[in-house]
Amino acid sequence: MSAMVLPKATAAAADLAPWFGRPHREAGAAPTLCRHRVAAAWGGALLTAAPAALLLGLAAATGSEPMALGLAGLALTSLALEVRRLRSVARVAMVHRDNLARLAAPAVARLVAETDPSTLRAGWEQEATVLFADIRDFTHLCETVSPGDVAAFLAEFRCRVAEAIEAAGGLVDKFVGDEVMAVFGVPHAGFGDTDRAIAAARSLAAAMLGWTRERGRTGLPPVRIGIGLHRGPVFVGAIGAERVEFTAVGDTVNVARRLEQMTRTTACDCIVSEAVVRDATSCEARIIAVQPVRGARAVLRLFAIALAT
Incomplete structure (x- = not known):
């Protein structure tokens, strides 16, 4: 299975400039900042398209510690949203059953x-x-x-x-x-x-x-x-x-x-x-x-x- 290819950090930083402001040019700061911006850029898409297990797998396979932490955070958020969705479905089902019990x-x-x-x-x-x-x-x-x-x-x-x-x-x-x-x-x-x-x-x-x-x-x-x-x-x-x-x-x-x-x-x-x-x-x-x-x-x-x- 082919690995997911992320865009180059410099390109991601340029695309996200309107959202995060102009990138810092100080020596040593740009690589770390770019990695955070890449994670933010891909976060929304991964959260909705990738299950938590895939996100955790990507986090384990990523060499960069900030990227791994970002993906792990997305995985946990995805799990939390899924739990919230299942609880909402269960509440709706309970309400329907309670309403039915009033009539039967x-x-x-x-x-x-x-x-x-x-x-x-x-x-x-x-x-x-x-x-x-x-x-x-x-x-x-x-x-x-x-x-x-x-x-x-x-x-x-x-x-x-x-x-x-x-x-x-x-x-x-x-x-x-x-x-x-x-x-x-x-x-x-x-x-x-x-x-x-x-x-x-x-x-x-x-x-x-x-x-x-x-x-x-x-x-x-x-x-x-x-x-x-x-x-x-x-x-x-x-x-x-x-x-x-x-x-x-x-x-x-x-x-x-x-x-x-x-x-x-x-x-x-x-x-x-x-x-x-x-x-x-x-x-x-x-x-x-x-x-x-x-x-x-x-x-x-x-x-x-x-x-x-």
Whole structure:
């Protein structure tokens, strides 16, 4: 590989005269000054075009001590600028991830940030336990309050619900008004997903009971919820065109929602399918019906589980 050829010192000094003033003519001073000016002349180009390793190599191969020191200084400056650039890139990436986390569950934000977009769009099928919950008599609760108060009520409800679900290891898939959908075992299925879903249902009931007591001190009505649980195959992925949504869909999701809706006409707050009872390691459940469920492909044995602690 051919070595980099630097211009003669006298020529570099002449070219840089307008920047540094007239060169000194004293004996012994001109050679050193010229070498410094040559280093300054090449510094800007080397700093932007040459990596730090090359600059250090040139410094080691240069016989002149001032030139070697100059190149070493440029190498260190180049390294410092590269570190600053990488830190800036990392800060931008962190800001983007934080912004995404405000619009999606933390687990989804991490998954979207770390997974290839084509993989997310292609999606995959897996087993999961789906939970649906919504507020009983929500319309009645909103009849006597302003829209702003309704928004504040929903914000507090969602905060309490998300905390209970995520503490149990679940993923909040979406909120729709006063309804929440959560999945357990997404994006990665694991042993005990159904147990965690049942634990989340009980945590939700306990959270609403505590909230009801707080509200009762100021004369506000209680907050009750109905919950439905079903387990089965779901399709998971980023669904949509220009605006996509990471979600789980399929017959399992539909059945879980129907079970939650059935709590409105039964004397129990949580209805689960036989698939949930079979998959749970321990679940005190009582059978309440054997009937077809709208959206299900077969007649299902339905169970109620107690949520009160």
